[in-house]
Amino acid sequence: MTDWTEKYRPSSLSELRGNNKARDALKEWAQTWDDHKDAAILHGSPGVGKTSAAHALANDMEWPTIELNASDQRTSSVVEKVAGEAAKSGTLTGGGDGRRLVIMDEADNLHGNVDRGGSKAITEVVKEAGQPMVLIANEFYDMSNTLRNACEEIEFRDVQARSIVPALRHICKQEGIEYEKDALRAIADKNDGDLRSAVNDLQAIAETEERLTAEDVEVTGDRDRSSGIFDFLDALFKEEDARSAIRESYDVDETPDDMLNWVEDNVPKDYEGAELATAYDFLSNADKWLGRVQASQDYSYWRYAGDNIAGGVAAARQGDKGGWTRYGPPSYWRKLGSSRGNRNKRDYVARKIAETDGVSMSTARREILPFLAAMTHHCKNRELTIAMTAKYDLDAEHVSFVTGSGEDTNKVQNIVESAEELREEAAVEHSGGAFEGSHGSQSDAADSSAASDGTNSESAGETDDSEGEASGDSGDADDNQAGLTDF
Template sequence: MADWTETYRPTTLSAVRGNDKARDALRNWAERWEDHRKAAIVHGSPGVGKTSAAHALAADMGWPVMELNASDDRQADVIKRVAGEASKTGTLTAGGSGRRLVILDEADNFHGNADYGGAREVTRVVKEATQPVVLVANEFYDMSNTLRNACETIEFRDVSKRSIVPVLRDICRREGVEYDEAALEAIADSTSGDLRSAVNDLQAVAEETDRLTVEDVVTGERDRTEGIFEYLDTLLKNASAEEALKASYDVDETPDELLNWVEDNVPKEYAGGELADAYEFLSQADRWLGRVRATQEYTYWRYASDNLTAGVAASRREPKGGWTRYGPPSYWRKLGQTRSTRDRRDSIARRVADAEGTSLATARRELLPYLSAMTHHCRNRDLTVRMAAAYGLDASELSFITGSGADTNKVGSIVEDAADLVAEQAVEKGGNAFFDAGDPSPDDTGDGSETAESDETAAESGDGQVTLGATLEDAAGADGEDTVTDSEGDGSANQTDDPGSASAHDEDDGQSGLSDFF
């Protein structure tokens, strides 16, 4: 049997049920696209018809569709190659004025290191697109501020029971399924606004019976999370302590995340004594979460949850009413604003940790503050130079630690001196690592004949090298005869350069190779 969700997917926007306002906003966005040329973010709970509405829009506008699923292809190069090119290229064979619709499904999955630059590339594609782009997302606030601000936003709400039942009734008639009206209402009740799940449940029950009755509908309570905004409305306005705690079980947020949400939004409802009491409970929750972080004992989460849900609800002196605009935690916004600074700090700390053989956390928490204090504003210049050389710091990283401007002459000269110091240390520590008297000469042809330039090169090299384990200050004798250092340590430190001497020639040739390397 074919999948009914695909068989009865809306082919025109007018067939999209339960979100008339969002449907009209989406059509209006498409019709005005030539004027604003902005992408659209269509967001809402799973199963409410977001992707179906985007495809129906394309059908209404006569636009071919290019769809990319963010869960499958999140790397920046894939986004750039597929979505980027599609958003800039129309079609000559279909679509009004060569238009095509680019649909990027599950766009809220572009976050974290797993995307390999995908989130940044999506933002760039949206800003530079010359074709209409629709981003479909379940969690609107999981997307970056930059991306959200670059797009028009259209919210699809949960489909009401009175909108779901007619859809189920129509499918039953088309499929020839006999039904009781109460059975369809029971399916609509159990799916909590998820139209796609309601259709799936209807098909599953219809395949097992000739006539649909309430007794056949035993889908039970669907495992569906409650949105954070709906929960805040419940918690802060009218729920009892017990109701607030039980409702939190359906919220897909950890206690740490939920604490941030409640902390920022409670002043929008509470004031005076009830606000003070609510913050007291939140402080208790924060203490328990601190114990979790310190001991990794996650059973303490229950005590944190009790305080930040039941405790906050119990602080309310009277029910609240009306509509309130809740917002995401300011803590997240601050993290976004300081992300580049934290990335630079972690990059430096990682290098320090590798060099000193310690953990990244220790380098970040204990070593970087000491380095910063000792080299504040580069006042201890010699120490600052040695620090920059030891950890390979560039101008921006050095200024981050010392607090100096990255483009100042002082920082620039320190970075240059650090590079010189690294080069000197490489020479000093290299010793004889780059040549060996026993190795055949690079100029040796293998048949016993050598080039006539070997002796001249060896003489030049002998003058040029100052220190390499053993000092070559006496490389040139007072009588003008060229000499070489005995790298074998056999006592013959100075030998007259004799073209006929194989030993002398091998040493000269080794020095020539080292001089070329540096």
């Protein structure tokens, strides 16, 4: 799936949202480069458009780009060889005037002896560059005085919400997304000047919602927390070993309970097979430790839960993971939301589960309902969704809540109708439960056989029960039927 921040990156400076002053300064720097031949430092908060502006400038000037990352070129010899050669004059890869734009990202990520002369080498390259060179930095004053003085400074400020909203509106139009105006404004306000994060939030919410509402945005949490958890998930699933993942988890502003929900919902997007099963084993252990916290109010157990969530899941990874993954807030957690209406729906379904399965409301809410939501997400497993609806006698409103599908869609309406038929058939056949009736064909065969043998209704019922169990066993081999008898 394409990352929208890349898909909708501006191709021209004229498309850049906000920072008009910085945009004009960058344009003037490029147009007069032959006169001054200085490098430029674009600095400002993450996500405000610095790198996008550099690439948009290159398109406007018809300059090919050479991209480097200062944090990846940390020794003086590497910097001099790679960056120095890139910044030399030449026409082999240049535009009509032989120019090419050298873009060095994370130029502030160089720290003294750790980089073994890298900062000094970059300064020398900047002074001697025969090509336009742009350095990208988040923290201008983390760079050496010598390097700062050798470049033209261009500051990018946080993008105001009124500039973010039109960008989000444009993406919604291009992607065919329905939205409330207040939803886009809420995304812009929550991201506090970070356009890139706003686009990421829009994409994450649009994945699971058919229409964007302000409430959808509200329950995703604050940007500071979401940004941290997204970075953590990427590192956990793709990069860090167990020890490093545990250290990374210390910097995430989430309780172990919430972190478990995030990891549990997103791990299937990167893991599969044996590694996914192992990851879930560790998450199950974490849930047990969280249960001890709940029972004893001893929060020292949080540590053991966190170790299983971070270290265990990282250790379960097999092989390299690459590419971009669209992570999103836990679907069940988001659906609970903060509105009274959603809480009422949750409690209604939990009560049905509790009454039918003989469990507590708490167990129904915390342990059973989240798994029902995951297994019947968007009604993709239709037979399973019908069976769930029949067993707990749910109407369209509550099927919609559990599955995340629209209440008025044909899909949900057909699910409810099929579930009602299933319940009626089960009542007529005295099958002992709607789920056994859902296996249908073998029970019917048992009834016919009993009738032909002249047996009474009691023996027919016994035959039906045994055949229903056999049907349940054979159903385990069918992915679409898996888990029906577990409800």
